[in-house]
Amino acid sequence: MRRDSVHAKLPGPQAGSDGVLPACLQACPAETWLSVKLVPRAARNQIGEVRGPHLVVRVTAPPVDEAANRALCELLAEVLQLPPRLVQLSRGHHARQKVVTIHQLHPGEVALPLGLRSS
Numbered sequence: 001m002r003r004d005s006v007h008a009k010l011p012g013p014q015a016g017s018d019g020v021l022p023a024c025l026q027a028c029p030a031e032t033w034l035s036v037k038l039v040p041r042a043a044r045n046q047i048g049e050v051r052g053p054h055l056v057v058r059v060t061a062p063p064v065d066e067a068a069n070r071a072l073c074e075l076l077a078e079v080l081q082l083p084p085r086l087v088q089l090s091r092g093h094h095a096r097q098k099v100v101t102i103h104q105l106h107p108g109e110v111a112l113p114l115g116l117r118s119s
Helices: 067-080 107-114
Strands: 025-027 031-039 046-051 054-058 087-091 097-103
Touching (some): 025 107, 031 067, 031 107, 054 067, 067 087, 067 097, 067 107
Parallel strands (some): 031 054
Antiparallel strands (some): 025 031, 031 097, 046 054, 087 097
């Protein structure tokens, strides 16, 4: 068997409306993981662009006592029109690169309100 034929037709992840999943989203059975680069102490709360494997999100809160992490989850919950309890920080509590778990939504349902396009 040829080596390249083994990896030729692997099924892709669940796609958004254009058929391609943005690099910052990862599909899981009952949730979506969103890779974020958080910029605290910004001029305003804002969902930015995708840079590499991360979505850049700016929040006005300082990175003190988890304030920036709370502001990130609250902003995402507001934009996605979800209760705040369904948006949780999974990894990166003390780092700029974070992984946010969004419960009960598929990647396509997350990508559209965040303005994400395929990469």
